[in-house]
Amino acid sequence: MRTADVSRNAPLPSRTAFTAAAARAAHLLVDADPVIFSDPLAAPLLGDRAEELLAYHRMHTTHPVLAVARAEAVCRSRFTEDRLTRGNSGIDQYVILGAGLDSFAYRSTARRFRVFEVDHPATQAAKRELLAAAGVAEPASVTFVPVDFEAEPLRERLVQSGLDPIRPVFISWLGVTMYLTGAAIAAALTDLGGFAPGSEIVTDHLLPPELRDAAGNAFAEAVGPVAAEQGEPWRTFLSPGALSGMLRGAGFEVVEQAGQRQSVDPQLWHRTDALRPAALSALAHARIPHRPGMPGC
Incomplete structure (x- = not known):
C-alpha cells in the first residue's frame, strides 16, 4: 500500500510512524547481537515503502544519525513493554497514545490485554490497510480510537470507546510529546490522571540542548x-525535572526516570555494532497512587 492510497482529500498519515517502524525493523537486519528489542512485524507493516526506508539503514549502517534513530526506537519500546508485561501488575487494559505502526497487539502472546490504539484517523486508516496487505488479522482485543491530541479530551474518548474507567490502565505515550505544546502535554496528563488508582504511564520526551550530548x-x-x-x-x-513536575501536577507519582543508557539492561550495551546510548531523550514511568478515600483503598 502506498501512503497515497489514502483518500486524496484526507491528511497524509504520519511520516514519523513509518520512520520509527523502519528503525525497529532495521535493528533486526543490520545490528549485531544482543538484540535490544524484537519487532518482527515492523518490516511487513512498512508495505511497499519497506525497501526504500530500510535501504538507508542497510547502506549506511554506521551512520550516527541512523544508529541513534535505531537505538532510540528500540530502547523506548523495550523499556515500555518490559514494564507492561511484568506479571504482577494485574493490569489488562493497555492504551497506546500515538500508536503509529506499533505492533504489540498483533505479535504479543500476552492475550490478557485489551488494547486501545489512539492516533490520527489518517494514520489509523493507513495502518489498517497495511495490516490487511500483510495478512495480519486485527484481533478482537484491539480498539482504534481516533483523537486529535491538541483538541479532544483523551479520557472521555477512551471511555466512549469501551475502556473501563474504574479499573487500572497502562498507558504508553512514545514519540509524541515533542510534537505538542507544553500546554497540550499538561492538559493530556491531567486528563489521564483521572483514571483509576494503580494506573501507570510510560512516556518519553526530548531533552533540551544543554542536557544532550554530542550525539x-x-x-x-x-x-x-x-x-x-x-x-x-x-x-x-x-528536562526530566520539568516532566516530573507535570506528572506530579496531574496526580501521578514518578516511579522511575531513565536516559537511554539506563533504560535497558547494561549487558545490552556490550556491542560490536554502531549502536551507542545517546543523551537525546529520556523516559519516565509513573503511576496514579492509591490514596485514602479513593475507591479500592
Missing part, C-alpha cells in the same frame, strides 16, 4: 529541521 545534538540538528519541513515540527523539549 544527541547532532541527531537533533539533522532531524529536527526535516521534521519541520515535513509538517511535524518539534515544539517541546523537557
